[in-house]
Amino acid sequence: MSFVLTPPATTSVPVVGTKDRFPVHRIYCVGRNYEEHAKEMGFTGREPPFFFLKPADAIVAVEAGSIGAMPYPSLTQNLHHEIELVVAIGQGGKNIKAADAQQHIFGYAVGLDMTRRDLxxxxxxxxxxxxxxxxFDHSAPIGPITPATQAGDLANAEIHLQVNGQERQRSRISKLIWNIGETIEHLSAAWELQPGDLIYTGTPEGVAAVVAGDTLSGEVTGLEPLSIKIT
Incomplete structure (x- = not known):
């Protein structure tokens, strides 16, 4: 087979403890999935989950122990950080029940859903x-993926973000409005999930603006941290 253009390289993310990489298929994001963040954005209650997508090549994959680089995007004067737990799908499926979701998960990572808030x-x-x-381009920084068997008790893990050493966001994964299993159940009813899909599960309260020169450091207990600098 020949192509009229050179096919783009496969977007991938490093995997903890191996030289192998996780190939990215799609990026799904869950909106307003922490109660306090929903209130921060002007909403309340446990509304049905909703989703939006980012292109796979929006990924900024950061190696363990490294500080990645994200260029400040065009057209905005109000770039916001949103720290998130990311779920990496290893086994696809449709209409997956929440109780069966775990067997479809390859692993977890720390991610940032960067947002041009003014736009x-x-x-x-x-x-x-x-x-x-x-x-937009470079809007999905992510750290190395920790296989599910090595991730520990994520249901009770802390999630937090610092900007230039100052805390901005802190919460617990247990405060997700729709937990990981429920999110996969809802998502797989709308799309057939595929191996290589990433799910950004939502951000807690404390989202705010960053500028060029800022360094963002995010953590979820039990996972490799994520650090990036806005350039």
């Missing part, structure tokens, strides 16, 4: 899709 807000006001605020 997102303007699109919301106009009732238009807000892909421009979420699905």
């Amino acid at each position: 997102q807000g303007e699109m919301k006001k106009q009732g238009r899709p807000w892909c421009i605020g979420k699905a």
Whole structure:
């Protein structure tokens, strides 16, 4: 087979404890999945989950012990950080029950859902899709993936983010409105999940702006930390 253009390289993420890499298929993100963040954004209650996507090549894969680099994006004056637990799907499926979700998970990582908040807000006001605020280049930094068997008790893990050494976000994974199993159940009812899919599970309260020169350091208990510098 020949192609009229050179096919793009496969986007991939390092895997803890191996030289192998996890190939990325799709990136799904869950909106407003912590109660306090939902309130922060003007919403309350346990509304049905909703999802948006980022392109696979929005990934900024950061090696263990390294500080990645994310260029400050164009068109925005209000770039926000959103620290998240990321679920890596190893076995695909459709209409997966929450009770069976664990067998579909390859592992977990720390991720950032970077957001051009001013552009997102303007699109919301106009009732238009807000892909421009979420699905831009380099908008999905992620640390190495820890296999599920090595990840420990994530249900009770802490999640937190520092910017230039100052804490911005802190919560616990147990405070997810829709837990990991429930999220996979809802998501797989709408799309057939595939090996290589990543799910950014939502961010806690404390989202705020960053500027060029800032260093972001995020952690989830039991996983490899993630550090990036905005350039």
